[in-house]
Amino acid sequence: MRVARxxxxxxxxxxxxxxxxAFSNFYNPxxxxxxxxxxxxxxxAVSLNLIxxxxxxxxxxxxxxxxxxxxxxxxxxxxxxxxxxxxxxxQAWLLFLVALLAGGLAAALAGxxxxxxxxxxxxxxxxxxxxxxxxxxxxxxxxxxxxxxxRGLIGIPGYANLAWAFGLAAICVYVVxxxxxxxxxxxxxxxADDELAAEAMxxxxxxxxxxxxxxxxxxxxxxxxxYAHFKQYIAPQGFGFDRxxxxxxxxxxGGMGNTPGVIAAAxxxxxxxxxxxxFGDYRMILYSxxxxxxxxxxxxxxxxxxxxxxxxP
Amino acid sequence: xxxxRFSLVAVSLAGALCVAGCGKSGGGATIRVGEYASLTGKxxxxxxxxxxxxxxxxxxVNAAGGVLGKKLxxxxxxxxxxxxxxxxxxxxxxxxxxxxxxxxxxxxxxSLEAAPIAQANHIPMISPxxxxxxxxxxxxxxxxxxxTDPFQGKLLAEFAKDTLHAKKVxxxxxxxxxxxxxxxxxxxxxxxxxxxxxxxxxxxxxGDKDFKAQLTVIKNANPxxxxxxxxxxxxxxxxxxxxxxxxxxxxxxxxxxxxxxxIQIAGADALKNTYYSTxxxxxxxxxxxxxxxxxxxxxxxxxxxDAMAALGYDSVMVLVDAMKHAGTTDEPALRDAIAxxxxxxxxxxxxxxxxxxxxxxxxxxxxxxxxxxxxxxxxAP
Amino acid sequence: xxxxxxxxxxxxxxGAIYALIALGYTMVYGVLRFINFAHSDVxxxxxFAGYFLARPLPTDSVxxxxxxxxxxxxxxxxxxxxxxxxxxxxxxxxxTLTVLITAIGVSxxxxxLGQRIFGANPRSFPALFPVHQFHAGGIVVSSAQIMVFxxxxxxxxxxxxxxxxxxxxTAMRALSFNPVAASLVGVNNDRVISFTFALGSALAAAGxxxxxxxxxxxxxxxxxxxxxxxxxxxVLGGIGNIAGAAVGGLVLGLVETAVVALGGSTYRxxxxxxxxxxxxxxxxxxxxxxxxxEKA
Numbered sequence: 001m002r003v004a005r006x007x008x009x010x011x012x013x014x015x016x017x018x019x020x021x022a023f024s025n026f027y028n029p030x031x032x033x034x035x036x037x038x039x040x041x042x043x044x045a046v047s048l049n050l051i052x053x054x055x056x057x058x059x060x061x062x063x064x065x066x067x068x069x070x071x072x073x074x075x076x077x078x079x080x081x082x083x084x085x086x087x088x089x090x091q092a093w094l095l096f097l098v099a100l101l102a103g104g105l106a107a108a109l110a111g112x113x114x115x116x117x118x119x120x121x122x123x124x125x126x127x128x129x130x131x132x133x134x135x136x137x138x139x140x141x142x143x144x145x146x147x148x149x150x151r152g153l154i155g156i157p158g159y160a161n162l163a164w165a166f167g168l169a170a171i172c173v174y175v176v177x178x179x180x181x182x183x184x185x186x187x188x189x190x191x192a193d194d195e196l197a198a199e200a201m202x203x204x205x206x207x208x209x210x211x212x213x214x215x216x217x218x219x220x221x222x223x224x225x226x227y228a229h230f231k232q233y234i235a236p237q238g239f240g241f242d243r244x245x246x247x248x249x250x251x252x253x254g255g256m257g258n259t260p261g262v263i264a265a266a267x268x269x270x271x272x273x274x275x276x277x278x279f280g281d282y283r284m285i286l287y288s289x290x291x292x293x294x295x296x297x298x299x300x301x302x303x304x305x306x307x308x309x310x311x312x313p
Numbered sequence: 314x315x316x317x318r319f320s321l322v323a324v325s326l327a328g329a330l331c332v333a334g335c336g337k338s339g340g341g342a343t344i345r346v347g348e349y350a351s352l353t354g355k356x357x358x359x360x361x362x363x364x365x366x367x368x369x370x371x372x373x374v375n376a377a378g379g380v381l382g383k384k385l386x387x388x389x390x391x392x393x394x395x396x397x398x399x400x401x402x403x404x405x406x407x408x409x410x411x412x413x414x415x416x417x418x419x420x421x422x423x424s425l426e427a428a429p430i431a432q433a434n435h436i437p438m439i440s441p442x443x444x445x446x447x448x449x450x451x452x453x454x455x456x457x458x459x460x461t462d463p464f465q466g467k468l469l470a471e472f473a474k475d476t477l478h479a480k481k482v483x484x485x486x487x488x489x490x491x492x493x494x495x496x497x498x499x500x501x502x503x504x505x506x507x508x509x510x511x512x513x514x515x516x517x518x519x520g521d522k523d524f525k526a527q528l529t530v531i532k533n534a535n536p537x538x539x540x541x542x543x544x545x546x547x548x549x550x551x552x553x554x555x556x557x558x559x560x561x562x563x564x565x566x567x568x569x570x571x572x573x574x575x576i577q578i579a580g581a582d583a584l585k586n587t588y589y590s591t592x593x594x595x596x597x598x599x600x601x602x603x604x605x606x607x608x609x610x611x612x613x614x615x616x617x618x619d620a621m622a623a624l625g626y627d628s629v630m631v632l633v634d635a636m637k638h639a640g641t642t643d644e645p646a647l648r649d650a651i652a653x654x655x656x657x658x659x660x661x662x663x664x665x666x667x668x669x670x671x672x673x674x675x676x677x678x679x680x681x682x683x684x685x686x687x688x689x690x691x692x693a694p
Numbered sequence: 695x696x697x698x699x700x701x702x703x704x705x706x707x708x709g710a711i712y713a714l715i716a717l718g719y720t721m722v723y724g725v726l727r728f729i730n731f732a733h734s735d736v737x738x739x740x741x742f743a744g745y746f747l748a749r750p751l752p753t754d755s756v757x758x759x760x761x762x763x764x765x766x767x768x769x770x771x772x773x774x775x776x777x778x779x780x781x782x783x784x785x786x787x788x789x790t791l792t793v794l795i796t797a798i799g800v801s802x803x804x805x806x807l808g809q810r811i812f813g814a815n816p817r818s819f820p821a822l823f824p825v826h827q828f829h830a831g832g833i834v835v836s837s838a839q840i841m842v843f844x845x846x847x848x849x850x851x852x853x854x855x856x857x858x859x860x861x862x863x864t865a866m867r868a869l870s871f872n873p874v875a876a877s878l879v880g881v882n883n884d885r886v887i888s889f890t891f892a893l894g895s896a897l898a899a900a901g902x903x904x905x906x907x908x909x910x911x912x913x914x915x916x917x918x919x920x921x922x923x924x925x926x927x928x929v930l931g932g933i934g935n936i937a938g939a940a941v942g943g944l945v946l947g948l949v950e951t952a953v954v955a956l957g958g959s960t961y962r963x964x965x966x967x968x969x970x971x972x973x974x975x976x977x978x979x980x981x982x983x984x985x986x987x988e989k990a
Binding site: 028029030031032033034037142143149150151152154227231232233234235237238242274277281283284 | 352353355390391393394395396397400401402404405407408409421422425426429445447488489490491494
Binding site: 252285299 | 788929960961966967
């Protein structure tokens with residue numbers, strides 16, 4: 001297959017996104033909100049897919065990385081906003097880019113902290129430990145008074161928009177896809193399939209697992225930064241277990257290790273979540289029933305377009 | 314390979330989907346009012362109370378013929394006590410449902426989330442019970458019908474000093490609730506300025522069940538009184554456990570204490586020597602209050618309304634009153650009419666909105682005697 | 695000194711509650727090798743069952759207490775069997791992660807159904823057993839706390855007896871070693887698994903009733919945090935080890951109380967998770983567990 005095509009596709013996608021975003025002011029803000037949420041969720045789901053789906057590390061604390069990224073980026077633009085903006089020559093987009101990257105790096109660091117101790121754990125234990133880390137991150141954020149603690153951080157400048165959200169999603173999809181489908185990237189799948197065999201083949205499982213956590217957390221952090229600058233208000237409770245589960249369900253629904261499926265699932269669940277709003281109380285009940293039924297009937301996910309049956313049922 | 318192409322196309326297409334951006338046109342036959350509340354999740358108990366009061370008010374207004382010749386249509390959404398939802402809901406209500414005003418929320422954090430959106434769209438927002446001063450500071454379209462934490466904190470400081478004769482006070486606040494943190498802060502400042510001392514400053518997280526560790530520390534600090542600026546869901550257990558540990562000094566707090574469940578959870582014995590400030594007392598003999606209590610009980614199966622319900626009710630009534638005065642639901646006429654609310658007879662007291670769009674209202678101090686709430690005194694602003 | 699002693703009592707009684715809930719987790723995990731996320735919500739259902747059962751009965755009576763306790767345990771045992779049959783049995787043999795996700799789904803379902811049916815408002819739990827405060831030189835112990843110790847101990851020994859000295863218990867142990875071999879020697883796996891769930895859920899219900907007796911405010915979301923902490927307690931003591939659940943619970947209760955007493959009350963929830971991570975890193979088999987070589 002010709003290597004040039006993926007990059008061209010990415011460029012094309014970015015152009016289309018840029019064009020769409022240019023007319024943002026004409027769209028219904030509510031629908032725009034949903035669209036941006038879709039973009040953010042796609043990034044979150046695809047980045048989690050790298051950890052869960054492709055590398056087989058069951059992480060239930062992904063929202064924690066999102067939170068770290070959100071707070072790191074927001075701190076830069078709110079608490080240090082004025083001097084940094086001056087440094088950036090008044091260019092808000094530049095400040096935002098720097099803030100986002102800082103958030104992503106902070107999240108990647110968190111990913112490292114979570115990933116390293118988790119190396120020896122399997123299955124259930126890994127899941128619980130990552131859940132634990134996610135909750136610890138939440139509690140720590142709740143205790144930092146300088147960023148508002150449990151009251152949350154308000155007044156975050158609204159630098160994010162459709163372009164940023166979808167641009168990030170496109171880049172994330174590209175990076176994850178390119179990583180996994182490279183020769184190096186086969187290692188992720190090998191580790192997921194059978195770690196012992198992979199090691200026997202000379203693959204450093206530790207390195208792959210940590211890389212998965214780092215990259216996954218990095219993008220989750222970026223998504224968090226975009227989220228923070230779109231909603232303009234963040235609070236630690238928004239990055240807890242419930243949020244992590246939402247993202248996990250997107251990955252499961254899409255089919256672990258199935259990037260197009262995960263994207264479709266992320267968009268579907270975001271839109272579904274909105275349209276089910278009118279159901280009020282029943283929304284969450286339906287949601288939990290969906291999880292159960294899905295696991296029993298179609299655990300490989302709804303969107304299995306891959307001929308190669310990837311991942312464990 | 315084709316998967317990557319598909320993925321990227323899908324991402325771009327999803328972006329294209331939002332081009333269809335026409336909102337539903339507002340129903341001409343009704344006046345649409347939006348409400349966002351926590352109907353599920355951690356703070357559901359407060360959100361549902363507030364919502365029930367709001368619903369009752371809307372029903373009453375419509376039964377009496379509506380406003381400006383049209384019926385009120387309440388469009389409400391649940392924010393699941395989760396950050397991020399209120400902003401989305403506000404956008405939906407304003408842009409898709411085309412509401413003329415927004416009601417919400419109980420929790421200051423969520424009010425702060427939606428307020429900038431209401432302000433930017435020039436849609437008046439009335440918060441029933443957010444007490445953090447920052448909420449109305451967002452802009453001139455944001456109002457509230459309850460008193461603010463600085464007012465309540467100050468009155469509690471005076472109450473502690475003058476009525477309870479407490480020089481040394483311990484504070485036990487809910488670190489997860491902006492209301493609690495704020496009230497503690499606005500109590501501490503005037504109390505210290507007046508010569509009092511805070512001998513112990515303990516924290517808990519809302520939802521905790523076991524407070525014995527912190528209460529033991531408080532007991533050993535030997536305060537004259539303990540201030541617990543939290544919600545009744547936790548206060549009930551706190552007071553009960555404090556009494557179990559042998560703490561006999563007076564305990565007091567703010568309007569978060571207000572609910573019939575408080576007595577059930579803590580037990581009448583434990584609540585001896587406790588006091589709290591609030592907006593409203595169902596025991597009040599004011600005929601307006603009695604009418605409200607009876608209507609609420611009739612609609613909700615005998616349930617006694619709490620302060621959140623009463624404030625939810627008042628938020629609608631103040632809005633409707635303003636609509637009548639303005640004669641229209643257009644902006645800025647409606648906003649101006651709300652801002653000019655003066656001596657409105659609400660069930661939570663005579664409501665006047667001041668220049669900061671906060672309600673300057675008297676508070677009542679309630680105590681518990683023989684297992685029943687008892688009105689002690691009224692404190693004017 | 696009295697403060698220290700009082701905090702010790704506080705810690706131990708908190709720990710006893712964790713121990714009680716942990717018993718259920720450890721048992722199900724020991725036999726079936728899976729973390730029943732829904733355990734914490736069965737705990738909640740137990741408390742609500744107790745609430746409704748107690749309505750027509752007089753309070754402050756041992757008779758009421760015992761009746762409600764047994765009633766709630768029976769109801770939850772049934773609930774556990776139903777959940778296993780509908781949600782977990784179809785997934786027999788599938789990857790643990792699938793079952794874990796399903797368990798999370800069941801947990802969410804119970805929570806949200808609870809909020810729908812019971813409403814989100816906390817209800818006050820009635821005093822079932824007579825309540826007294828015992829004072830001794832500045833320290834206070836409540837009869838409810840003593841009750842938790844007593845019931846936890848009784849259930850601990852009962853459970854141990856069942857597992858070690860009855861046929862079903864032997865079947866359970868056989869199943870935990872090797873399900874295939876167990877069925878080959880005549881164990882009816884389905885029945886034993888149902889029984890395990892019934893037993894675990896009954897224990898959860900007992901935990902719920904006693905928890906509610908100590909902290910008389912119940913709401914549909916009450917199970918999440920105690921459940922997670924109890925799970926940590928089970929792991930701490932050695933998951934699958936019954937005495938370990940007790941030890942783990944007590945240790946966790948003490949550690950948590952110590953952290954709070956030292957001023958870190960806002961971090962109390964993080965304590966449990968920090969303990970979990972530490973124990974999994976340093977001694978994954980738990981305090982009382984035996985190191986099993988893990989098949990890579």
